[in-house]
Amino acid sequence: MHISFILVLLLLSPHLITAKLPFPGKADRRDWTVYGIEFGTQEAVVNVDQWLCGSEFFTEKTAYAAMYLTCEEKMPELNMCCATHDSCYDNTIVSQQYCDEHFCNCIHNAMSRPSGLPSGCSTLFTNIACTGVRAFGSKVFANPKPDRTTLPAYHPAMNKTVHEEYDKLYGSCPGFRKPITTCAYNHAVCHLQMLPESRYAESYPDCRDQLIECVETFSGLLIKENEGCLRQIDVVVRAVKQDAKESGLLEYLYEPEEAEGSTAGGTTGTTTIIINSTIEEYDGIIEQLNNL
Structure with a gap:
């Protein structure tokens, strides 16, 4: 559920909408047609069939176009944020607020580093997306998709x-x-x-x-x-x-050291593995490495 990305495309790239689009006398969403958008000869860093930001076909394509044109190098990271957010909604394991909070932090962190990003990589876009999921995500959350x-x-x-x-x-x-x-x-x-x-x-x-x-x-x-x-x-x-x-x-991740003295079993000179991180993060690696 990332519908607000559509605003980015419409604001930044109105020239992408072909002149042949049917503009009715009175605006009616039923008259809109999604047209293919050409990006030139260079392929995007994320395949269009792998792109997950957007709740429907139209919003997915507009989000894809917007990010390709303005901040292509961040597409993989943002796509991962969207993939996790979608699965969070689809499986309803935690609350919508929890899903949205993680999503907002994820996209903000992606667009905030490293220094020297292109000017198009603005947190303005991600702030819009964050506001969108919080405001309109309840319907999607209540109807999870397979x-x-x-x-x-x-x-x-x-x-x-x-x-x-x-x-x-x-x-x-x-x-x-x-x-x-x-x-x-x-x-x-x-x-x-x-x-x-x-x-x-x-x-x-x-x-x-x-x-x-x-x-x-x-x-x-x-x-x-x-x-x-x-x-x-x-x-x-x-x-x-x-x-x-x-x-x-x-x-x-691993730092072999010769253990000093005796182990609990009375063996000397054994090799231990020192994990330079939290036990929770690398649980299980000690046994694996000791069995090598």
């Missing part, structure tokens, strides 16, 4: 284990296809360096880290009772971290 199973089942471009385990999320986490596929899609955007080159030095040091954060964010927000889904997410996170370890990346 998961959009037509969305492609993307998986991260990593090793075979990650590929196979990530694919299992689609079956283990029914109702959450939107954020699952969007996290994987955004990993591909990062991996293929489809954003401005400078962003990778200052904002995206490793695409695996971005993927883990994406998966853990939506699962922590939305998935409360599906234990099978949560277990599979843990498996995926461990597989991604193992892939990172084998590539020599994300060293801060």
Whole structure:
């Protein structure tokens, strides 16, 4: 439910509406037709069939056009905010207020960093979207939609284990296809360096880290009772971290040290894994790494 994005397109790009549009003597929404909008030869960083911001066909297309023309590099992040918000509404696990609050924080954070964004990347747009969902989202929240199973089942471009385990999320986490596929899609955007080159030095040091954060964010927000889904997410996170370890990346996630003295079982000289983060965030990785 992101209908207010339509205002952005109509205000910024009136020339996109073809002169052949039928303008009746009296304005009537039934006379409006959605026309294809050409963006030039360059493909957008987010495929149009993967775009999730907008509650209906028309608002999805206008939001897509507006962001493509004004702030293309932020399309992946905003799309993830919309995917999570849609799943929050569709599964009605928490209140509408909770869903909207997370959405507003998500889009605000996306448009507020890093420094030096193009002038079109304005928080004015996201403020409008935030106001829109709070004002008009109650009807959508009260009538949740089934998961959009037509969305492609993307998986991260990593090793075979990650590929196979990530694919299992689609079956283990029914109702959450939107954020699952969007996290994987955004990993591909990062991996293929489809954003401005400078962003990778200052904002995206490793695409695996971005993927883990994406998966853990939506699962922590939305998935409360599906234990099978949560277990599979843990498996995926461990597989991604193992892939990172084998590539020599994300060293801060694991730091082998020789333990001093005896362990509880009386063994000396064992190797322990020190996790430089919260136990809650990386629960389960210790056992995985110790079994290597």
